[in-house]
Amino acid sequence: VxxxxxxxxxxxxxxxxxxxxxxxxxxxxxxxxxxxxxxxxxxxxxxxxxxxxxxxxxxxxxxxxxxxxxxxxxxxxxxxxxxxxxxxxxxxxxxxxxxxxxxxxxxxxxxxxxxxxxxxxxxxxxxxxxxxxxxxxxxxxxxxxxxxxxxxxxxxxxxxxxxxxxxxxxxxxxxxxxxxxxxxxxxxxxxxxxxxxxxxxxxxxxxxxxxxxxxxxxxxxxxxxxxxxVAAFLAARASQPGKAVTSLGSTLAIKLLSTRRVEDARFGVYSHRLDDKWLVGGASNTGGAVLRQIFTDEQLEKLSEQINPAEASPFDYYPLQGVGERFPVADPKMEPRLHPRPASDVEYLHGILESIARIEAKGYSLLKDLGSTPVEEVFTAGGGSKNEKWIKIRERVLGLPVSKALQTEAxxxxxxxxxxxxxxxxxxxx
Ligand code: ADP
Missing domain, CATH: 3.30.420.40 (ATPase, nucleotide binding domain)
Incomplete structure (x- = not known):
């Protein structure tokens, strides 16, 4: 048997x-x-x-x-x-x-x-x-x-x-x-x-x-x-409060395990129950879809290799596909911000990846302000999770350990x- x-x-x-x-x-x-x-x-x-x-x-x-x-x-x-x-x-x-x-x-x-x-x-x-x-x-x-x-x-x-x-x-x-x-x-x-x-x-x-x-x-x-x-979150086995999963797909979604239930309709934030804990989530309109508008996946890989993730990018963008954002800023009229575009594509991509990382950090910080358990460790799922340089940039910007989730299938x-x-x-x- x-x-x-x-x-x-x-x-x-x-x-x-x-x-x-x-x-x-x-x-x-x-x-x-x-x-x-x-x-x-x-x-x-x-x-x-x-x-x-x-x-x-x-x-x-x-x-x-x-x-x-x-x-x-x-x-x-x-x-x-x-x-x-x-x-x-x-x-x-x-x-x-x-x-x-x-x-x-x-x-x-x-x-x-x-x-x-x-x-x-x-x-x-x-x-x-x-x-x-x-x-x-x-x-x-x-x-x-x-x-x-x-x-x-x-x-x-x-x-x-x-x-x-x-x-x-x-x-x-x-x-x-x-x-x-x-x-x-x-x-x-x-x-x-x-x-x-x-x-x-x-x-x-x-x-x-x-x-x-x-x-x-x-x-x-x-x-x-x-x-x-919820099943996709469970797959990452982030089973302690403070553990989170960021999904870097076409859009950016964050999910954080918390001891407290958090809801705020202004930001589209709500919680699913998981036994004695709460899975708090928020979703931004930024994410990989914007990257794909500018670069091919192949370019993304090649350009990323040349990024020095230890260095902070001077560029501050807000990459969006269209007008409007909900989380971590509730502004239906927010315009995408992707300028100035430097001559170097490496620098441009660095600036975009770092800007998305700042939006991610702001997202976790908003969840904490709304009452959730503070984030301690971030696992990553989605198409952007294979980018090692981005993981390093995010570790610096978030000030937390970040890694690729071992399992992400729902x-x-x-x-x-x-x-x-x-x-x-x-x-x-x-
Ligand atoms: P979806 O949300 O559509 O299921 P995926 O999880 O398949 O998306 O992720 C696709 C996204 O991953 C694309 O928008 C693309 O920009 C992004 N992506 C692909 N390769 C890379 C890479 N090397 N670095 C960063 N992002 C990448």
Whole structure:
């Protein structure tokens, strides 16, 4: 009999990945699939596409390893919303995708929710629910709302109506009191809301039919999941307060583990609960997309090699792709600042990288001012994380240890949740 293994799956915007890990966190197998984009009446049938991908990934797991998979968890895109008949499990409408806006529901949501609550955005799960509720004429007697990850997990365990407090944040769940707030419970549609568990909680056994068809073991359990961005943070294993992950992708996003919950709608700052801690996040519009407007990735590599990171750049830019910034400066009219451009491209790139580092430092400093645990160490994810010179520049500007995160795949974070669920689960309690 082999070692126990834990399976995590990540359902992103264009495809899904899996990571199979052991107790020590070693990756034993991994893989990915693009969504097949099955069509129904000239639009993508997302539910069938996701379902097919889920089972395709299960088939991709090496046969010899499947019998040692003791738990499974899944993360999905945040605010992707599915409304189902709770008796039959049939969907009652097309899923609402993460970025879809239901602005028609905003006035109604704003009239019940506290000012600046995370649900007060057209793409929030609650706006999607209210929009559907107001436009659907059925009796809605047996209806349940699930997020993408919940729905996929339901296909595996068969218990309808369970979610986690990370996915449920944008439908209005309050993870601090571990309850839906009174202003939400007063609404007629509150009865369709799922019950909530902490991410990585054992929910049920893997369905027997799937278990026998694929060769998973009898005691394989399915655990509640999380959102894709929380799963990506979990992957870096920054599990102590003060540890942070900066994502240097097209944009710059920072996430810091804190003992205190921090929220400030002006800056788009909010916190996800992670057991007894809070994951505080903020996202700037600066980042790699601007670099790509000026340099090719190849130039970025060549020019970076010539930068002396110990030296401070005299240039002070604010690289933005368009007008407007939210975090760490809330100014919808802020103009990009990328001048003066020195004759040397090396100096120019140095100035841009250093300016982005200053914005990152300002971001962490703002989170502290808003009440979070001060940052102590920064891990880095995203396309910019491979730039060693940038890491050195950031260490100097932030005055902190900075390194590339060893793991950044959300699927790896989901696998860690599966491991957590398996270790906390007592036999026979499902
Ligand atoms: P996305 O947010 O689109 O998923 P990625 O995480 O793939 O982005 O990162 C892509 C970004 O990484 C690009 O915008 C590019 O400017 C940046 N990038 C690529 N190579 C380098 C490099 N050597 N140094 C700094 N940035 C880089």
């Amino acid at each position: 082999g070692k126990k293994l834990y399976l995590g799956m990540d359902f992103g915007t264009s495809g899904a990945r899996y990571a199979l890990i052991d107790k020590e966190g070693n990756v034993r197998a991994e893989g990915k699939r693009e969504y097949p984009l099955l069509m129904i009446e000239e639009t993508v049938d997302w539910l069938q596409s996701w379902k097919m991908t889920l089972f395709a990934l299960l088939k991709d797991i090496p046969v010899g390893l499947r019998s040692t998979v003791v738990s499974i968890s899944i993360d999905g895109t945040s605010a992707t919303t599915i409304i189902l008949d709770s008796k039959t499990g049939e969907s009652l409408c097309k899923p609402f995708l993460y970025n879809e806006s239901c602005a028609d529901a905003l006035p109604s949501v704003k009239s019940i929710a506290p000012a600046n609550h995370t649900v007060c955005s057209g793409s929030s799960t609650l706006c999607k629910l209210v929009s559907w509720w107001n436009s659907d004429n059925s009796t809605k007697e047996s209806t349940v709302l699930l997020h993408q990850a919940d729905w996929l997990l339901w296909l595996l365990h068969g218990k309808l109506g369970v979610s986690d407090y990370n996915n449920a944040l944008k439908v209005g769940y309050d993870p601090e009191i571990e309850f839906y707030p009174p202003w939400l419970l007063l609404q007629p549609y509150s009865r369709v809301l799922p019950s909530i568990q902490p991410p990585g909680t054992a929910i049920g056994a893997l369905k027997e039919s799937i278990r026998t068809e694929y060769g998973f073991p009898k005691d394989c359990i399915i655990c509640s999941g999380t959102t894709d961005s 699927a790896y974070g989901a696998a860690l949740l599966a491991m957590k669920g398996a270790s906390e689960h007592k036999d026979g309690s499902l």
